[in-house]
Amino acid sequence: MAGERLTAYQWKLFGFLGVATFFEGYDFMIIANVLPNLRADLGLSEATAGVMVGVANIGTVVAYWLVRRADRWGRKSTLSITIAGYTIFTFLTGFAVDAITFTMAQFFARMFLIAELAITMVYAAEEYPADRRGTVIGVLQALASLGAVVCAGVMPLLLKLPWGWRSAYFVAALPLLLLAYARRGLRESQRFVDLKAEEARSGQARPKVSVWRIFRTPYRRRMLQMALIWALSYACGQTTVVFWKDFAINERGFTDAMVAGAITTAALAAMPLVFAVGRLLDVLGRRMGAAIIFTVGAAGTWLCYSLESVAGLTGALILGIFGVSAYLPVLNTYTTELFPTDLRADAFAWSNNLLGRIGYVGSPAIVGAVAATYGWGPSVRVTALGPIAALILILVLLPETRNMELEQSAAL
DSSP states (O other): OTTOOOOHHHHHHHHHHHHHHHHHHHHHTHHHHHHHHHHHHHTOOHHHHHHHHHHHTHHHHHHHHHHHHHHHHOHHHHHHHHHHHHHHHHHHHTTOOSHHHHHHHHHHHHHHHHHHHHHHHHHHHHHSOGGGHHHHHHHHHHHHHHHHHHHHHHHHHHHTSTTTTHHHHHHTTTHHHHHHHHGGGOOOOHHHHHHHHHHHHHTOOOOOOOTTGGGGSTTHHHHHHHHHHHHHHHHHHHHHHHTHHHHHHHHHOOOHHHHHHHHHHHHHHHHHHHHHHHHHHHHHOHHHHHHHHHHHHHHHHHHHTTOOSHHHHHHHHHHHHHHHHHHHHHHHHHHHHSSOTTTHHHHHIIIIIIITHHHHHHHHHHHHHHHHHHOHHHHHHGGGHHHHHHHHHHHHHOOOOTTOOHHHHTTO
């Protein structure tokens, strides 16, 4: 497939996946933009807010079950379920009356959100040429980041509506009808179709897949390596953006409008860089691209919780947002390329949604507890060590997969 022009269907699929990931980014970043308002409305402390975010993020771990279903139900059916689920539960979040109901609604919303994003990346890896796989995955991830930017940009207006922070969740339900209509023309991944055809030709019905199946294959070690890299990256990425508004308001004296301006400015400045990440991976390679991205991202996290001035923090936030957004295309690309078709979703589920999410779930709760004593700045700065450790593991453990077909890269 390398060097071939994209077909009309591939462009259509790209549009569908792009819309889905855009709204995933919007929905997922709402909490980072409403956290101070939510805390004030529900009377929550910093520590309680950290635990609430951490518990809600357990839903991203439970997404493991949905993601691995894609190896049995197919990419198309599972993706449709996740899109409907995340829209419904995001809408229901707007009706939360206390910390418990908010956390429960967000638990399920995040379960479907993260499952949708993971299956999107598997879909993209299987349906696009090897020499543009990094670019496609990178642009899709960038569209999720763009959704987060739009969320930050419209938040001041939404917070002025009679429903306050709840308005952001009500608005997030709008893409359901659009995606429900657009998914009618979606086809199953050709690689998954070929896999099912091969099973049919063999004359053997595929047995029920054990949860522990991947641990009985030669890919066990690789999956555990990816899980550790995901966890270290998440430990930093999850806290950098989620707590920055609270940090800026309570430790630097920003107003809601100042924060919205800083986040919007930084995000808009970071967007061209984020959209270029996929192409960077296809041109320079996965390893060199990772070296640049993870170093810049770690520096951004440290600086945007250290500097004092509005201009300095906004500039640092550009690097922080870039890093948080750019880690994902690198790891999504590697995770989809290093496993065969019959294990691809299962490996993604284990390494990202289950084991990798230990850093994702644990980091907000730990940082929130530490921040109650030391403040957000020192507490979040320490997490910048995560991407540095992840980069070392990438350079030591992972092969270069640039321009390889999935069958080749999975055999490395």
